[in-house]
Amino acid sequence: MRDTFLPFGLPDVGHEEAHEIRDAIISGWITNGPKTRRFESEFAAKVGAKHAIAVNSGTAALHLALEALGLEPNDEVITSPYTFAATAEVIRYFRAKPVFVDIQPDTLNLDPAAVEKAITHRTRALLPVHIGGLPVDLTVIQSLAQQHNLFVIEDAAHAFPAHYKGEPIGSISDMTCFSFYATKTLTTAEGGMICTQNSDWADRCRLMSLHGINRDTWDRYASPGSWYYEVVVPGFKYNMNDIAAAMGLVQLRKADAMWQRRCEIAQRYDDAFGEMAQFQIPTRHDHSRHARHLYILRLHLEQWQIDRDRFIDELQQLQIGTSVHFIPLHIHAFYRDRYGYTPDDFPVAYREFQRAVSLPIYSRMTDEDVTDVIDAVHYLAHKFQA
Numbered sequence: 138m139r140d141t142f143l144p145f146g147l148p149d150v151g152h153e154e155a156h157e158i159r160d161a162i163i164s165g166w167i168t169n170g171p172k173t174r175r176f177e178s179e180f181a182a183k184v185g186a187k188h189a190i191a192v193n194s195g196t197a198a199l200h201l202a203l204e205a206l207g208l209e210p211n212d213e214v215i216t217s218p219y220t221f222a223a224t225a226e227v228i229r230y231f232r233a234k235p236v237f238v239d240i241q242p243d244t245l246n247l248d249p250a251a252v253e254k255a256i257t258h259r260t261r262a263l264l265p266v267h268i269g270g271l272p273v274d275l276t277v278i279q280s281l282a283q284q285h286n287l288f289v290i291e292d293a294a295h296a297f298p299a300h301y302k303g304e305p306i307g308s309i310s311d312m313t314c315f316s317f318y319a320t321k322t323l324t325t326a327e328g329g330m331i332c333t334q335n336s337d338w339a340d341r342c343r344l345m346s347l348h349g350i351n352r353d354t355w356d357r358y359a360s361p362g363s364w365y366y367e368v369v370v371p372g373f374k375y376n377m378n379d380i381a382a383a384m385g386l387v388q389l390r391k392a393d394a395m396w397q398r399r400c401e402i403a404q405r406y407d408d409a410f411g412e413m414a415q416f417q418i419p420t421r422h423d424h425s426r427h428a429r430h431l432y433i434l435r436l437h438l439e440q441w442q443i444d445r446d447r448f449i450d451e452l453q454q455l456q457i458g459t460s461v462h463f464i465p466l467h468i469h470a471f472y473r474d475r476y477g478y479t480p481d482d483f484p485v486a487y488r489e490f491q492r493a494v495s496l497p498i499y500s501r502m503t504d505e506d507v508t509d510v511i512d513a514v515h516y517l518a519h520k521f522q523a
């Protein structure tokens with residue numbers, strides 16, 4: 138057994154990030170400025186987007202994307218219940234309705250057949266989530282959207298740097314929203330990015346990200362020392378700052394190496410658990426690139442004497458940190474009470490949640506750390522086999 142606790146996640150940040158952040162601080166320009174602009178253009182190039190707007194969270198990115206598309210009260214947005222709170226709360230910001238549909242048992246992504254059934258005359262947009270970094274079937278999602286004249290906004294909080302059929306996530310749908318929260322595959326501590334090919338939506342997001350202050354007017358009058366600005370609409374305060382962007386610039390340079398390392402870890406887990414009757418390893422597709430943000434292992438519960446919760450407790454005692462992704466939104470108090478959902482309204486999401494456990498997968502893990510996780514999981518599999 139390990140003598141130190143292995144945390145579930147740790148950001149891969151260090152001296153290089155500190156150096157770039159120091160540069161921002163010493164420059165005297167610490168909020169939205171040159172480093173944010175550079176981070177936006179380098180990120181846009183990386184994901185093949187014409188426009189990238191940096192904001193202070195992934196949640197803000199989703200909010201601005203829906204705002205740019207003109208979401209209105211009582212509109213419906215179809216999304217997955219198998220996700221984090223942010224995905225659905227942003228729909229509620231507009232007094233619009235998050236319409237959940239069930240997920241596919243293998244991918245944990247929303248089920249296109251269920252999406253089609255849920256489309257009504259009030260549906261305005263589809264909001265798929267690439268769970269753990271496995272791209273959703275965008276071909277089917279896009280074709281449904283085209284048939285029914287709907288927008289597609291991707292919650293790509295887990296999906297940097299994923300590809301779908303050779304195209305980077307960020308270049309495909311109407312809008313794609315990334316998160317740079319501390320636990321994500323690229324971090325600015327807190328932050329997010331909206332990517333789009335559409336310049337009108339990009340302009341709207343930029344405008345709304347900073348109090349609705351018209352940049353054209355700003356640029357026209359902004360000589361050094363100029364005090365003039367014009368508010369054209371009541372916007373939000375969602376801009377990124379240059380300290381965060383400094384971290385992001387370095388993280389972007391490291392992104393491929395960090396992804397490679399997570400792929401190696403995932404491969405070791407696949408090799409260790411793939412042949413065992415007690416486990417189901419994550420699905421991957423040859424046609425897409427998995428971002429390997431999460432490694433969601435599932436227990437075949439009938440093969441175990443213990444349930445998932447006990448499995449997590451036992452791993453904790455063996456000094457291995459884990460997590461659960463996700464507690465489905467429809468069983469959370471707000472959605473349950475507001476919409477009258479019962480767990481079995483989305484039976485696949487509910488069932489998969491009960492047997493899912495996320496193992497540590499981050500680039501700072503050593504080979505020994507990975508071995509420790511594998512050994513601990515094997516030990517429990519043997520000890521508690523049904």
Ligand SMILES: *Cc1c(COP(=O)(O)O)cnc(C)c1O
Nearest residue numbers: 194195196221223294316317318
């Ligand atoms: C992290 C996350 C978000 C929100 O990102 P923040 O940067 O924390 O606001 C949205 N959706 C999913 C699926 C996430 O995991």
